[in-house]
Amino acid sequence: MSFDTLGLRADILRAVSELGYTQPTPIQQQAIPAVLKGGDLLAGAQTGTGKTAGFTLPILQRLMDNPRATTGKPVIRVLVLTPTRELAAQVEESITQYGKYLPLKSMVMFGGVGINPQIDKLRRGVDILVSTPGRLLDHVSQRTVDLSKVEILVLDEADRMLDMGFIRDIRKILALLPKQRQNLLFSATFSNEIKALADGLLNKPALIEVARRNATADTVAQKVYPVDRERKRELLAKLITDHNWYQVLVFTRTKHGANRLAEQLDKQGIPSMAIHGNKSQGARTKALSEFKSGKLQVLVATDIAARGIDINELPHVVNFELPNVAEDYVHRIGRTGRAGCEGEAVSLVCVDELKLLAGIERLIKRSLPKEIVPGFEVDPRIKPEPIQNGRNGSGGGGRGGQRQGQRQGQRRDGAVRVSADGGGNRRSSGNGNGNNNGQRRRTPA
Ligand code: AMP
Numbered sequence: 001m002s003f004d005t006l007g008l009r010a011d012i013l014r015a016v017s018e019l020g021y022t023q024p025t026p027i028q029q030q031a032i033p034a035v036l037k038g039g040d041l042l043a044g045a046q047t048g049t050g051k052t053a054g055f056t057l058p059i060l061q062r063l064m065d066n067p068r069a070t071t072g073k074p075v076i077r078v079l080v081l082t083p084t085r086e087l088a089a090q091v092e093e094s095i096t097q098y099g100k101y102l103p104l105k106s107m108v109m110f111g112g113v114g115i116n117p118q119i120d121k122l123r124r125g126v127d128i129l130v131s132t133p134g135r136l137l138d139h140v141s142q143r144t145v146d147l148s149k150v151e152i153l154v155l156d157e158a159d160r161m162l163d164m165g166f167i168r169d170i171r172k173i174l175a176l177l178p179k180q181r182q183n184l185l186f187s188a189t190f191s192n193e194i195k196a197l198a199d200g201l202l203n204k205p206a207l208i209e210v211a212r213r214n215a216t217a218d219t220v221a222q223k224v225y226p227v228d229r230e231r232k233r234e235l236l237a238k239l240i241t242d243h244n245w246y247q248v249l250v251f252t253r254t255k256h257g258a259n260r261l262a263e264q265l266d267k268q269g270i271p272s273m274a275i276h277g278n279k280s281q282g283a284r285t286k287a288l289s290e291f292k293s294g295k296l297q298v299l300v301a302t303d304i305a306a307r308g309i310d311i312n313e314l315p316h317v318v319n320f321e322l323p324n325v326a327e328d329y330v331h332r333i334g335r336t337g338r339a340g341c342e343g344e345a346v347s348l349v350c351v352d353e354l355k356l357l358a359g360i361e362r363l364i365k366r367s368l369p370k371e372i373v374p375g376f377e378v379d380p381r382i383k384p385e386p387i388q389n390g391r392n393g394s395g396g397g398g399r400g401g402q403r404q405g406q407r408q409g410q411r412r413d414g415a416v417r418v419s420a421d422g423g424g425n426r427r428s429s430g431n432g433n434g435n436n437n438g439q440r441r442r443t444p445a
Pocket residue numbers: 020021022023024025028046047048049050051052053310311312338339
């Protein structure tokens with residue numbers, strides 16, 4: 001199938017073809033006609049599937065097909081809400097690229113940066129606004145944003161927004177929008193909470209689900225390196241140096257762990273930086289752009305901070321520590337091998353994490369190949385210890401500690417959850433009434 005058959009304007013197709021896309025991805029093939037029809041949409045799709053173009057291209061088309069009645073300053077006709085700053089920036093960048101031949105203005109807004117430049121830009125007029133919920137509400141309370149003319153609402157990565165405790169903010173924002181509008185909801189998973197949100201929000205939505213990347217991640221070579229807890233950093237440095245790995249995205253469970261690892265690698269002469277919710281926006285943007293440009297060899301990230309980072313052809317993902325939630329493994333390795341490119345995902349697994357590994361292998365329905373690096377043989381005398389998750393802090397795009405209580409406790413997205421205590425307490429979540437203690441807590445970014 002080619003893009004030409006989807007009913008998009010020549011000036012949109014031109015921008016798409018200049019980006020080198022020849023064929024619409026499966027989500028685009030389904031979402032573009034559905035959105036063009038004007039109805040609501042409920043789409044199950046992760047980052048890496050091409051979902052951003054899936055909603056952006058038909059939205060641009062609809063805005064052009066139905067010009068505003070009045071001339072003069074643009075008004076906000078499209079609102080895209082995203083869970084994190086990074087994702088907001090990426091979505092807006094895509095809108096700019098796909099709409100480069102159109103007379104439409106887009107803008108991105110998030111917290112952690114000055115509000116005044118945003119106010120100035122809003123005043124000058126914007127057609128498409130991409131924002132994290134918190135900063136948008138800051139503008140609402142200052143009356144610097146007008147949402148009364150919104151025609152299309154997109155909730156991107158809605159499951160993460162709920163995970164990060166944004167549900168109240170989202171409801172506040174929904175109350176400010178005109179009743180008559182088109183709603184598009186994208187989510188990687190469908191928990192009861194997402195279904196409840198969708199039920200209240202969407203009117204007879206078209207339903208689209210594309211294959212999960214874990215089912216089809218044939219382009220990602222996955223490998224486990226068994227190693228002792230205290231020797232992980234040494235092994236990681238060796239792997240990076242021996243194989244000459246560049247653009248390595250490394251996952252840790254905690255912000256503190258991310259900082260420490262980045263510092264240690266950097267000291268060893270491997271240029272590294274950490275990215276997580278406690279970093280200033282400036283530091284995050286700098287780390288990301290240096291990493292994208294190839295200047296920075298290693299980016300160490302927590303799950304929430306890394307969510308939505310879109311880097312084409314990212315060659316290496318390393319799980320320095322396995323995630324507590326098996327499904328996060330799939331999100332993590334989804335950063336590599338995208339759009340048909342080869343990628344490699346390796347996991348450094350110590351004795352504490354064997355139960356987590358078993359949970360991941362059950363979820364992805366395959367056993368991961370194990371390789372012992374000579375000199376790093378596992379010492380059988382070392383006993384498993386409970387996994388430390390660090391102290392709580394604020395989430396990636398979230399507004400800090402008040403949401404911690406909401407994030408603790410049951411897993412909300414229906415993912416298989418594995419006890420992190422090495423005690424074999426494995427259960428499928430989604431029943432929502434489990435006895436959740438701190439050890440099952442989702443670690444904030
Ligand atoms: P997304 O899932 O929206 O984050 O997109 C993932 C990546 O796929 C982005 O880097 C896009 O630039 C790229 N992409 C989106 N659509 C296509 C397409 N039709 N063909 C090739 N690459 C695409």
